[in-house]
Amino acid sequence: MTEISLELVEKLAAAITELGLVITADQQQQLLQYLSLLYKWNKAYNLSGLQKLDEMLVLHVIDSLAVLPFFTANTIADIGTGAGLPGMVLAICKPEAELFLIDSNSKKNPIPVPGCDSTGFAQYACCACPSRRLCNTCASCYRHQPSLCLFAQFH
Numbered sequence: 001m002t003e004i005s006l007e008l009v010e011k012l013a014a015a016i017t018e019l020g021l022v023i024t025a026d027q028q029q030q031l032l033q034y035l036s037l038l039y040k041w042n043k044a045y046n047l048s049g050l051q052k053l054d055e056m057l058v059l060h061v062i063d064s065l066a067v068l069p070f071f072t073a074n075t076i077a078d079i080g081t082g083a084g085l086p087g088m089v090l091a092i093c094k095p096e097a098e099l100f101l102i103d104s105n106s107k108k109n110p111i112p113v114p115g116c117d118s119t120g121f122a123q124y125a126c127c128a129c130p131s132r133r134l135c136n137t138c139a140s141c142y143r144h145q146p147s148l149c150l151f152a153q154f155h
Contacts, residue, residue, distance in 0.1 A: 002036040008057055015062045021069075023093055030092045035061055038083055047083035064089035077102060 012031060016023050023031075035057055042048050042056075050056045064086030071090055074097045078087030081101040091099040 002039045004032045004036055019065055027092055031061055034088050060085050061089055068093055
């Protein structure tokens with residue numbers, strides 16, 4: 001796995017404090033493991049346009065943390081998850097929640113899958129959706145909002 005610098009660890013901790021979130025040290029470590037996996041798999045699968053760890057931390061992990069307070073339900077679907085954002089971050093920070101990461105582009109799904117063995121992320125996410133139980137839905141990169149509303153309502 002990619003080595004995470006002390007500077008990135010401190011930057012994450014500062015952002016969590018600034019956002020007023022309560023995230024355990026173990027969860028912070030898991031977020032950094034996810035960041036490391038995202039960085040690693042990005043080279044092979046071009047999952048993100050970002051190439052630097054510090055940019056990925058801010059624009060992927062910390063931005064995903066910013067929406068955490070808005071998700072109060074225990075069943076969440078991240079439609080158009082891509083590399084698992086914000087779904088994986090939500091899953092790590094809300095271990096009691098049932099998270100479903102959904103993306104039509106299967107090349108972007110390796111982050112949760114290969115990472116499961118080494119980080120334990122398997123307990124947090126899957127790529128299928130029992131739609132009858134959707135409570136909160138986020139869609140950071142869904143192109144056609146009317147279709148999203150229909151999907152969330154009827155599936």
